[in-house]
Amino acid sequence: MPLRYFLLCLLFLLIVLGAPGLEATAQSSLDRLPGPFELEGHYVTDPNKFLKPATIRYLEANLYALDMHHKAHIQVVMVRSIGKATPHKAAAKLFDRWKIEKTYRHNGLLVLVVQDQGWVEFYIGSGLQQTLTLADCQRVGRRYMLLALHRKKYDKAIRSGVDSLIHNVAPDFRLFNPDAGEVTEAFPPDVATLARIQEQDSLAAAELAFANRPGPDNWSEGEGFLVFFSLMFMFVTTGVLLTIKHVPVLLKVLLGLVSLWVFVQVFLAGGTDSKFPASAPLSWTYGWSIAAVSLHLLIIRYRYHQEYAGASRIERYTYLIKSHRRLGFLRFMMPVPLVLYWVGHRRQLRTLRNEPYQCPECNGSMYRLAKNVEHNVLEPSQKVEETIKALDYDAWECYDCQHHLVLGYLYPKTKAKECPNCSHTTLLRKSRQVVERGNSRRRTWGWFVWECAFCQHIELVRFEEIGTQTSSHHHHHHHHHDHC
Template identity: 25%
Template sequence: MKYQPFLLRCLLLALLIGFLASCNQSKKQKFSVEDVPDPKKSGGGYVSNPDHLISDATVTELNEKLSTLDNAGKAQVAVVILRSIGDNETRDFAHKLFNYWKIGDKEKNNGLLILMVEDARKLEFETGYGLEADMPDIICFRIQQEYMIPRIKEHNYDAAFTDGVKSVASLFDNGNYAYDMLPDLPGADASLMATDSETVATDEIPPPVTAGDAIDVAPQSFASTEEATSSASNDYTGDFSFMAIIFWLFISAAMMHVFFGKKAKRRKENADEEPLAVTAVPNEFLRPRWIGLIIIHAIAFYTIFYLITKRHMDVGFLKVCLIYYLVWLVFMHVAVLLIMLRTAVMLKNDDRHLKWLRLEVLRRDLRIAGYIFPLPYLWLYIMWLKNRLNHLRNDVYDCPQCAQAMHKLDEAEDDTYLEKGQVVEEKLDSVDYDVWRCDTCNTQTVLNYTNMRSALADCPSCKHKTYKCKKTVTKQRATTSSEGWGIKEYVCAFCAYAHDYQFVIPKISESSSSSSSGSSSSSSSSSSWGGGSSGGGGASSSW
């Protein structure tokens, strides 16, 4: 009887294993080509990697290379990497998937499907009718065996598909799939050529090469081949990610705006303009703007140009991002040095309170940069700036009347010495007030410390930072032929003063509308394959 619980547990475990196995088996039996995610319908790529057997960086790199091959009209290649296809036969599955997606141009039939199924340990190439001459079955098999299967056996799927796609691209670009062995062709030897009017004398014919002579000649032959291969590698010019450049053009402009603010607009006197919110107040110590962007892009472009032309490197998306990050890192450290020099000069004659107000704007903008570039110098400067602001605000003041030390009242006590509008400002978190009182002569000093991240503005009526936009109404929408306009309704939370400010909506440019329609048509054309069909050619390899 004492074994009964143990036997019951074993029985339940066996039933559970059987249930899971049956579920897995039923799942395998139902797997079909419709279950394979089509990359064209999820971003317009060429790689389907639903089980994440290769890294995202490799997927990006493969998409770039295959896009170049497709845009050149040479071949449209689909790469599919699956953990399992159930109990389907891999060769038949590849043929069905090829025709289901219709890979390749409809007229050229230049499609190629590269399919790997991990649990079946199979690698399949399926070619379209138009590729059977340029890429016969034997070439498909050699690419698999020489460049992909050895890496797959090492479970290095990233290298396997990177090398395999490079080999396919080299076949269509250079006529040779062995991309890593492409020496320059040696020039024709003039001594071996003769015209129709010339005859070669018998005594000029070189004697037969003996075995001993062959041993002496062989090293020279290998040396010349090695020199030719080295020359070919030196002539290679790397490629770079154009999309990464575009990405960093936008990111750099955004970071320049966030870190240093924009130039303050000159406001006309007596003009009915929208009030300036506290968050829009720019720092006054350094605003590189377009000059800074030009410097950053120039250094990054030069570095990329050097790597692809002098170092013969491919600079993909991640490398471009790394280059830009390092350039920005150096730029921010140089900017901080300039800011330190300028603040020392510009704040020389200011009192403690004014220094705090001007430096707090700087800390507001650089605080985010400290998180993005958390390396010692910038981070230490931000920590020093925070400590400096703390001393400027909290160090004891001397009484202006009797020169005795004053003490700061707490938040509960200082409201007694504040005006009603100032109390409202504190409740709205637009301004925090410190009240210092002298115990000797009962003198009070009230100092305002503005919250530089507040969206409130100064009220034109009561002058308190309690003025806020309550509603934005579009009265007339902009078109390609005319501007639009609307109003922003501002209300003061203290004195209830209200006013409407009119704003202009710029015209919609025809170029932007046409480009948006063009981009949509481009994305729609790339959201499907070309309409090709399989010729049944290709190769299979196992590991």
């Protein structure tokens, strides 16, 4: 259990601390982008190689010609991520750091394309705002770029958008294809034409909204970590239930099959062509974990009412403790759906253990002695059992006749066994003694030494090792008696 808590805490820390680290990495990579004159070309910055070389040559040739005619300086930047920074702030930072406003006669335009956000941001210099407004740029982005970006057609998105921007700034400019050696015949519509087809923007926006459904490619880093965490939580929950002995075999088979099916569905939902939002795999994994645990708890309650209806309070208490062992972490992982169950479970345990008993001698009422007083009532062997955390004793005393009732509750995690000599739960394993080490033809064998903490009885249990497996059986006993 401590190891499981450690792994869960470690995974939580990775989620909490990993996202800021990724954000800082993305932001620092943006800060390290070289300026326009530090690159082989001056107008296109594509550090992640999204664009084809032919597209870059086309853009460089036309943007250079546009700049030389003093029409506008358009700087195109496409990056994979800017972390959690907003595109507007990132574009403004690049615009100022590269001094586009001062260097290019105040007619600069920065086009920032952020791949993981599927967004295009325009930052316009003051000298160009009379010719090209932000609303014009946004219509160009919405009409020609965003839908193609979400379809991963990056060359088409950038080329169509830049063509339209050039034609809006300089309607008479003839686009040139350096690879074909010809002037492009077809031009995207200019601003005036765009104004006449605004009614088509609603249709384009609807199509963009459909393409922008939150699939795996659009999951944020935090959503991706949550999906991974919920998947790991499902496997931990399933693994714990599969290793509990009293879980019915049929339920274990059902747990394994459904968990495998959910994993396959999450894997398919993570495909590049999938359009599932992050909430879908989260609901599958976390929902199935809740359903599996709830089914297990229902079986526990059914057995409690059927098999332990006439049992004593201590037997019912012991059953509930053992049946809920290793499920304590669910109090923290499933606090909302199971909060009422855990509150009722704890209340029932307190009632079974703390409700006053009726005196077997005079039928009077008994009260529970405090821990510092009950030691006066316990037998020496019982004190030893409490010391080694084998049994936890409660001592009750009658108000009328002072009769004492002592009840022992077994610690769920105790490794102590019943001593064959004194019959107390005080036998502990002390050491492991190798008698003969094996080789390729013989096995390693020796003794597990068990010693009673009360009567000092020694019990030897023979073990044999085959590779990394150990088998043990009571082959030889040696007794040392120190009478109780």
